[in-house]
Amino acid sequence: MVNNNNYGPDSIEFKLNISMYHIYLLFLWFLLCILGLFIMSIITDLHIILIILIVLFIIVTLIHPISMHLERRSYLRGINKDKEEPDKIFKINKIVELRLIQNRTYIYINNKKFIQCMYLLMNIPKNNVDDYDEIKSIDDAAEVLDNSLELYQYREIVQSIDPETEFVGHCSNIQVFFENNLDANLLHSNIAFPLLKELVKVGYKPAYFKLREEVVRRFNEGNDNVKLFLQLGGYLEYLKKEDLECLKGTIFGLKYPYY
Structure with a gap:
């Protein structure tokens, strides 16, 4: 409608x-x-x-x-x-779905609006995930793009994408995220980790261990922006003692716990 x-x-x-x-x-x-x-x-x-x-x-x-x-x-x-009347709905599973409302894509969890997908960085085909192994994460791809001369050209391309096409791209990416065991590399950190945290809150069992695993892995391997996001967002608070002992990453040269 x-x-x-x-x-x-x-x-x-x-x-x-x-x-x-x-x-x-x-x-x-x-x-x-x-x-x-x-x-x-x-x-x-x-x-x-x-x-x-x-x-x-x-x-x-x-x-x-x-x-x-x-x-x-x-x-x-x-x-x-x-x-709030959606133009399109794409159901990922029993609790997660995406809705296109007023030309904007939103993620709903248990029929409650959770977060808006701001823009489509890249569309990952379901059957070709391995083709993107050279890019460790969407965050790394975004950082490379921000530092490249192709940024302005990319912005022009993004602005030319119609809302329904962008909606299909977001649906594909979220579905790939779930089909690949909640791999946080496949989504931007500002969507992947809030989504994992919310899934934990609503009792989605696969997210319990995965959130801790992804936080440790991305803190040790991710770029400084992602590490800072995890620190300021309170995601380290979800880690157990044994998880904290595994943190080897640093933020701008400083090692956790910074004292």
Whole structure:
């Protein structure tokens, strides 16, 4: 299903509604001023007049954010249903599936949105995984690309990929990841490790040992960016004592535990 809802913050209708709110507030302020003048004409106590003016000011000040909040709620109610309606669904297994929503690919775990696949670095064919043995990991491929003169050309290629083709590529990569025993080399670390951690949380048994194994292996063999990601992301906390003793890698020349 394609979402044809064009009512958004940049739409003419939305801006007109906001303008009407502003006109309404000015009119209300005008009425309150008249009311204030009328009250002051019949009340001579300056303290009471001051209190009334303060109350009127507070009322006007509160009405504006309340009205904007109501408008925002109305806007969100109008789009939330269509926004979450997937155009395509690809089921990996009983708990993991990918959904194409508003031209963006999301990973769902147990029917809950988990993470968005930001961009497609490379598409790994299911039957040709061994052809990519020279590249140790997707992170290494990304680092090589970042340091190459082909980066700008690559960005142009990525921008030219339509959302449905990109969705198919993400589905293929996630499926290859599961078919190859949750090999974290096959996905970028900012997807592979959060995905493994979430699988552990939901009780996916194959992920328990694999997360510890992949953290140790990538910490010892991966590049410094991946090691820093694992450290700052708290992934070393999932390791047992015997796992920590196996850590031989360093981050920018510093050996864990850095003291």
